[in-house]
Amino acid sequence: MELHYPDPGEAYLGLRAMKMVAETLTPAARHLLTAVQTHILHTDYDLDTLPSITPGELAQGFPRPALREQFVQGMVVMSLVDDVPTPAQIQRMEAFATALGVAQPAIQNIKFLTEKNSLLFRLDFMRRSHLRSMVADQFQNQVFWGVVKGFLGLRGFLEEPELAAKYHQLKNLPPATLGYQLWHHYQSHDFAFPGERFGFPEAAIYHDLCHVLGGYDTSVGGEMQVTAFIAGFRRTYPLYLLMFVQLQFGVGVKVAPIETASTQSILATPGLADVMFQALKRGTGVNTDLSEGWDFWPDLAQPINKVRERFHIQG
Known part of the structure; x- marks a missing residue:
C-alpha cells in the first residue's frame, strides 16, 4: 500500500x-x-x-x-x-x-x-481478502490436497507429525534467530504448530512471523496492529485487511476462519487508532510483500535483526 x-x-x-x-x-x-x-x-x-x-x-x-x-x-x-x-x-x-x-x-x-x-x-x-491468497498459496505449494489438509488441520481433523516436527525443531536454533523466536511465540501462547490439530496451514504462517518481526502481541490491539502492518506492505487488496479487523472488532461480524473474539467499537479504546496508523505506516516501508509467496524457511535460521534489516522493517 x-x-x-x-x-x-x-x-x-x-x-x-x-x-x-x-x-x-x-x-x-x-x-x-x-x-x-x-x-x-x-x-x-x-x-x-x-x-x-x-x-x-x-x-x-x-x-x-x-x-x-x-x-x-x-x-x-x-x-x-x-x-x-x-x-x-x-x-x-x-x-x-x-x-x-x-x-x-x-x-x-x-x-x-x-x-x-x-x-x-x-x-x-x-474472493478479494487475504484468506483467498492463503488458499491460493497453499494450492500452489501443495496443490489441491494441500488445501484440503490445511483446512482439515485447522479444524482439528488431521495431523501431520512430520510437518509439526519441523517447527518443533526450531527450538534448537540460537535464541536470536527468527526461527527460535517463532517457536517461542507458539510455545508461550500455547498455539498449535502447523501439522498439529488446530494448527494454521503453512500459507498463513507469515501472519505469526509478522507478529514476531514487528513485536506485536496477540491481544485484540496487537491483532489490529499486525494486520495494519501487513496491509502496509501488501500489494493485493490491502483495504480488505483493514476491513477484516474492522468487521471483526469494530462491527462484531465474525470473518476470521478460527474461533476468536469478536467485539464492537474497538477503536473507542484510547490510543488504539494511533498505534494502528503507526503500524500501517511502518508496513509501507517494508520492501517485500511477505503475505504472498514468501519462502520463509531460509530466513528462520537468520538472526531476527538481520531479517528485519533485509526487509526494511524499522523500529
Whole structure:
C-alpha cells in the first residue's frame, strides 16, 4: 500500500466528507478521525465544527486520482467503526465515490451486509481478502490436497507429525534467530504448530512471523496492529485487511476462519487508532510483500535483526 498525503485544503474537504460518512462522532469515530489528522493529514481541525460537503465540492477539490482512491478506501474503513453501515451511509459513500470517479468494490461488499445478505457478503469478501491468497498459496505449494489438509488441520481433523516436527525443531536454533523466536511465540501462547490439530496451514504462517518481526502481541490491539502492518506492505487488496479487523472488532461480524473474539467499537479504546496508523505506516516501508509467496524457511535460521534489516522493517 502506498500512502498519499493531501495538502491542507484537500485534508479539510476530506474530513468534512468523512464526518458525514461517520454520521455520528462516536468515541471510535472521533479517535479514528483524530488519528487520521495526526498521522496522514497533519492537521488539527475541530471535528465538531466541520460543515457538511456535497459530492461535487469534494470532487472539485480532489484532482489527484491516487488521493481519490485512498479517500474512498478511508470511507469504507470509517463506515465500519461501530456497526453495520446504515443505508444512508452506503448512499453517501456511493455518491462521493461516483463524484470522484472511483469504482470501489468494497462498497458493494459491505452493502450486502447492510442489506442482510450475509451469503453474498461473505462470498464477495472472501474472493478479494487475504484468506483467498492463503488458499491460493497453499494450492500452489501443495496443490489441491494441500488445501484440503490445511483446512482439515485447522479444524482439528488431521495431523501431520512430520510437518509439526519441523517447527518443533526450531527450538534448537540460537535464541536470536527468527526461527527460535517463532517457536517461542507458539510455545508461550500455547498455539498449535502447523501439522498439529488446530494448527494454521503453512500459507498463513507469515501472519505469526509478522507478529514476531514487528513485536506485536496477540491481544485484540496487537491483532489490529499486525494486520495494519501487513496491509502496509501488501500489494493485493490491502483495504480488505483493514476491513477484516474492522468487521471483526469494530462491527462484531465474525470473518476470521478460527474461533476468536469478536467485539464492537474497538477503536473507542484510547490510543488504539494511533498505534494502528503507526503500524500501517511502518508496513509501507517494508520492501517485500511477505503475505504472498514468501519462502520463509531460509530466513528462520537468520538472526531476527538481520531479517528485519533485509526487509526494511524499522523500529
